[in-house]
Amino acid sequence: MTASDVNESAPAEHEEPPRTPDGGMGPSTDKKPSQVHYHHPAAGWGAAKSVTHVLVKERALVDGPRAIFRMNHENTGFDCPGCAWPDDTKGLKLDICENGIKHVTWEMTPKRVGADFFAAHTVSELSTWTDFALEDQGRLTQPLVYDAATDRYVPIDWQEAFDLIGGELRALESPNQAAFYTSGRLGNEATFLYQLMAREFGTNNLPDCSNMCHEASGRALQAALGTGKGTADLKDWETADALFIMGVNAASNAPRMLTALAEAYRRGAQIVHINPLVEAAATRTIVPHDITDMALFKSTRTSTLNLQVRAGGDMALLRGIAKAVLEESEHDPKALDREFIDRHTHGFDAYRAVCEATSWEELELQSGLTRAEILKAADIYSRSDRTLISWCLGVSQHEHGVDTIREIVNVLLLRGNLGREGAGPSPVRGHSNVQGNRTCGIDHRPTEAFLRRLDDVCGIDAPRPHGLDTVATVAGMHEGKVKVFVGMGGNFALAAPDTAYTAEGLARCALTVHVSTKLNRSHLAHGKKALILPCLGRTEKDHQRHGMQATSVEDSMSMVHLSLGMKRPASRDLLSEPAIIAGMARATLPDSSTPWEHYIEDYDRIRDTMARVLDGFEDFNRRVRLPLGFRIRQPARELVFLTPTGRAEFSAAPLPDVVPQDGTLILQTMRSHDQWNTTIYSDDDRYRGIKNLRTLVFMNRADMRARHIKDGSLVDITATAKDGTRRTLRQYHALPYDIPRSCAAGYMPEMNALISASDYSLQSDQPLMKSLKVTISPSRTD
Numbered sequence: 092m093t094a095s096d097v098n099e100s101a102p103a104e105h106e107e108p109p110r111t112p113d114g115g116m117g118p119s120t121d122k123k124p125s126q127v128h129y130h131h132p133a134a135g136w137g138a139a140k141s142v143t144h145v146l147v148k149e150r151a152l153v154d155g156p157r158a159i160f161r162m163n164h165e166n167t168g169f170d171c172p173g174c175a176w177p178d179d180t181k182g183l184k185l186d187i188c189e190n191g192i193k194h195v196t197w198e199m200t201p202k203r204v205g206a207d208f209f210a211a212h213t214v215s216e217l218s219t220w221t222d223f224a225l226e227d228q229g230r231l232t233q234p235l236v237y238d239a240a241t242d243r244y245v246p247i248d249w250q251e252a253f254d255l256i257g258g259e260l261r262a263l264e265s266p267n268q269a270a271f272y273t274s275g276r277l278g279n280e281a282t283f284l285y286q287l288m289a290r291e292f293g294t295n296n297l298p299d300c301s302n303m304c305h306e307a308s309g310r311a312l313q314a315a316l317g318t319g320k321g322t323a324d325l326k327d328w329e330t331a332d333a334l335f336i337m338g339v340n341a342a343s344n345a346p347r348m349l350t351a352l353a354e355a356y357r358r359g360a361q362i363v364h365i366n367p368l369v370e371a372a373a374t375r376t377i378v379p380h381d382i383t384d385m386a387l388f389k390s391t392r393t394s395t396l397n398l399q400v401r402a403g404g405d406m407a408l409l410r411g412i413a414k415a416v417l418e419e420s421e422h423d424p425k426a427l428d429r430e431f432i433d434r435h436t437h438g439f440d441a442y443r444a445v446c447e448a449t450s451w452e453e454l455e456l457q458s459g460l461t462r463a464e465i466l467k468a469a470d471i472y473s474r475s476d477r478t479l480i481s482w483c484l485g486v487s488q489h490e491h492g493v494d495t496i497r498e499i500v501n502v503l504l505l506r507g508n509l510g511r512e513g514a515g516p517s518p519v520r521g522h523s524n525v526q527g528n529r530t531c532g533i534d535h536r537p538t539e540a541f542l543r544r545l546d547d548v549c550g551i552d553a554p555r556p557h558g559l560d561t562v563a564t565v566a567g568m569h570e571g572k573v574k575v576f577v578g579m580g581g582n583f584a585l586a587a588p589d590t591a592y593t594a595e596g597l598a599r600c601a602l603t604v605h606v607s608t609k610l611n612r613s614h615l616a617h618g619k620k621a622l623i624l625p626c627l628g629r630t631e632k633d634h635q636r637h638g639m640q641a642t643s644v645e646d647s648m649s650m651v652h653l654s655l656g657m658k659r660p661a662s663r664d665l666l667s668e669p670a671i672i673a674g675m676a677r678a679t680l681p682d683s684s685t686p687w688e689h690y691i692e693d694y695d696r697i698r699d700t701m702a703r704v705l706d707g708f709e710d711f712n713r714r715v716r717l718p719l720g721f722r723i724r725q726p727a728r729e730l731v732f733l734t735p736t737g738r739a740e741f742s743a744a745p746l747p748d749v750v751p752q753d754g755t756l757i758l759q760t761m762r763s764h765d766q767w768n769t770t771i772y773s774d775d776d777r778y779r780g781i782k783n784l785r786t787l788v789f790m791n792r793a794d795m796r797a798r799h800i801k802d803g804s805l806v807d808i809t810a811t812a813k814d815g816t817r818r819t820l821r822q823y824h825a826l827p828y829d830i831p832r833s834c835a836a837g838y839m840p841e842m843n844a845l846i847s848a849s850d851y852s853l854q855s856d857q858p859l860m861k862s863l864k865v866t867i868s869p870s871r872t873d
């Protein structure tokens with residue numbers, strides 16, 4: 092098969108990328124960067140070719156495919172760690188994707204990093220390596236402790252490591268001087284034990300990656316519907332007749348959504364993409380598991396309308412849709428579902444008033460769309476009987492993320508698009524178990540009801556004051572309030588805003604502990620004492636006293652199912668995440684009556700306790716073994732609203748002003764196709780036509796011209812933070828792109844250097860990763 096994945100037309104050539112003397116994110120390469128117009132459908136052979144490339148590079152040509160065929164099977168394989176998209180309810184065995192495969196092979200690499208490696212390299216030296224090079228050393232094989240005398244990580248015994256942690260934690264003046272971070276891959280059982288340990292120890296300091304991801308979604312849905320999750324499931328995706336896809340790059344970050352979109356198109360549904368960029372999922376796809384389509388290069392459209400809103404303009408568009416529906420209802424009462432509004436909602440009159448009071452001129456200005464475009468979307472919405480609205484970071488990582496997501500619910504409520512098939516809100520969650528983490532207790536603001544049950548069942552006395560989230564944890568490190576940091580997975584140093592400030596915060600800690608599978612930047616930005624604890628990955632066999640153990644995970648649509656590893660562990664010295672937590676807990680709480688060791692022998696015992704603490708987990712051990720697991724009860728789906736009024740709440744928030752002034756641009760930081768959060772596989776971004784370049788900024792051509800910036804030339808980007816401080820990234824390549832005026836885009840995590848710790852939303856406390864106020868000008872050549 093010779094399908095090439097880039098346009099053969101002569102690529103535009105740019106200057107060499109700058110070297111990255113102090114470490115960079117992607118691989119260091121001398122290859123010339125290029126930008127082309129990508130015109131192939133998403134997925135299909137481009138994806139197949141890319142997968143083969145990864146399998147070859149990771150030397151996983153045998154194990155890789157074998158693992159892929161075991162992935163996402165009905166309770167006999169492991170859950171794909173690539174994203175939180177649910178498994179196909181029809182049990183399609185090949186519902187897998189390019190990026191999931193990359194993610195799994197990344198974990199399964201035969202490369203190993205052991206004591207010899209750490210003996211040969213000081214931490215100062217490793218700090219100059221690129222992040223790609225750090226992870227590329229392979230899987231961590233044994234526990235390591237930082238030795239300040241030699242500036243090296245050296246091997247340590249597991250028990251000694253636990254004792255070190257226990258000693259430091261017990262020596263704190265207050266349990267609130269410790270913070271326990273969770274990245275969203277942690278399975279449910281480990282999650283439950285982790286929060287239990289933190290709360291039994293005495294703190295709610297449980298920052299998690301959700302604080303940077305979907306905190307806004309959780310808060311908005313909780314306030315509007317009384318549950319912090321979406322109500323739609325895959326069946327609804329299969330039956331909706333209009334789908335609104337907002338602020339997500341699905342072809343790269345939730346590729347299995349492509350199949351749902353292609354199927355929707357084939358059955359005649361309307362698919363509206365709302366995004367400043369026309370992403371690959373808003374064009375066409377070759378459905379990867381459809382063998383005939385693959386063989387015939389047959390692509391299916393995945394969009395019927397693309398609306399390129401300005402950054403942060405979604406709320407204005409949604410309000411415009413609502414305004415149009417309300418206007419229509421004046422002559423056609425069926426435009427609204429009055430019966431639904433009267434029976435199930437609260438606050439409709441105030442919402443109608445705020446819609447009426449907002450002028451079309453204002454809505455056009457704030458959304459960056461014409462009235463005709465807004466009316467087109469409204470018309471699709473009005474004609475649809477079953478509408479589903481989905482969103483991701485393009486909506487949540489803004490100052491007004493909570494208001495915007497509540498506006499999504501407002502629009503759905505107007506026509507009763509809730510609690511019935513084919514309809515409802517459907518956030519696309521990020522990490523494969525980030526939703527499960529919240530369900531199982533990772534929350535720095537736990538409810539009283541949850542804590543009471545935890546106390547009753549587990550016999551502890553959980554603290555009541557709210558804990559620190561991600562942003563507050565970093566601030567706490569600087570203020571000397573957080574002295575011990577434990578990271579269960581993730582790469583806190585790179586994922587959090589203001590990279591230098593976060594690293595300095597970690598360095599101020601008395602102890603940093605990272606439970607990881609691969610070496611990363613967070614291990615190098617270490618505290619005075621530091622541990623790296625290597626754990627089993629999701630693909631690996633977890634053998635405990637009572638035999639092989641499986642762990643459960645929850646997907647974006649509240650389905651809980653088991654994940655069972657099938658590979659021999661990367662090293663004999665690895666422990667499972669639950670076992671590491673139990674080890675830390677026992678060393679920290681020697682007199683604890685929690686049966687930590689007993690739990691680890693058989694995870695069914697953890698599940699039995701979880702069944703008594705968590706709503707919707709009754710009979711957990713049996714139900715999780717059903718062929719596709721079980722779905723957690725969703726009260727809002729049954730039109731039961733756990734809000735103070737017992738009804739779904741309209742929100743009448745004022746429309747924010749999102750139009751930048753005085754030559755300021757709004758910069759969003761996003762992922763390339765070839766990365767998984769802070770893990771960068773290559774410097775390419777296939778669907779956006781980029782090769783060998785990450786230090787780039789996409790701009791509207793007119794904005795470039797106004798600033799005398801030539802295609803591909805070097806620019807400096809300066810962000811002005813909420814607190815007035817400025818941060819600059821120099822020598823980035825400015826590339827013209829189809830993006831609205833005054834909007835710009837580049838890659839995370841590089842651009843976290845531009846985000847101040849003060850740049851977080853007052854509504855969600857989420858860092859403003861999609862709305863930095865920046866100026867961009869040609870780099871000085873002297």
Ligand SMILES: Nc1nc2c(c(=O)[nH]1)N[C@H]1C(S)=C(S)[C@@H](COP(=O)(O)OP(=O)(O)OC[C@H]3O[C@@H](n4cnc5c(=O)[nH]c(N)nc54)[C@H](O)[C@@H]3O)O[C@H]1N2
Nearest residue numbers: 190338339340344402403483484485521522761762767768
């Ligand atoms: N392969 C792969 N899969 C992943 C990840 C990964 O890194 N790699 N990460 C996982 C995680 S943790 C998460 S949270 C998700 C992230 O999934 P995404 O939300 O797709 O992540 P981003 O790459 O940040 O892309 C943000 C999208 O929002 C758009 N956008 C930006 N600003 C606005 C705006 O104001 N309005 C609208 N409507 N759109 C806007 C951008 O153009 C872009 O398409 O993916 C998960 N899946």
Ligand SMILES: Nc1nc2c(c(=O)[nH]1)N[C@H]1C(S)=C(S)[C@@H](COP(=O)(O)OP(=O)(O)OC[C@H]3O[C@@H](n4cnc5c(=O)[nH]c(N)nc54)[C@H](O)[C@@H]3O)O[C@H]1N2
Nearest residue numbers: 274300304580581582586606607608609760768769839860
């Ligand atoms: N500027 C900007 N910054 C962002 C974002 C953005 O859009 N823009 N997005 C934010 C979002 S949505 C998120 S979710 C965060 C991501 O933040 P994190 O979750 O903290 O970061 P990851 O890059 O996903 O973590 C990668 C590391 O996890 C470890 N790991 C991998 N698998 C396992 C495992 O099975 N167990 C354990 N214990 N460790 C494992 C490996 O050591 C690897 O180096 O980043 C946030 N940061």
Ligand SMILES: [Mo]
Nearest residue numbers: 300304521522
């Ligand atoms: Mo995320």
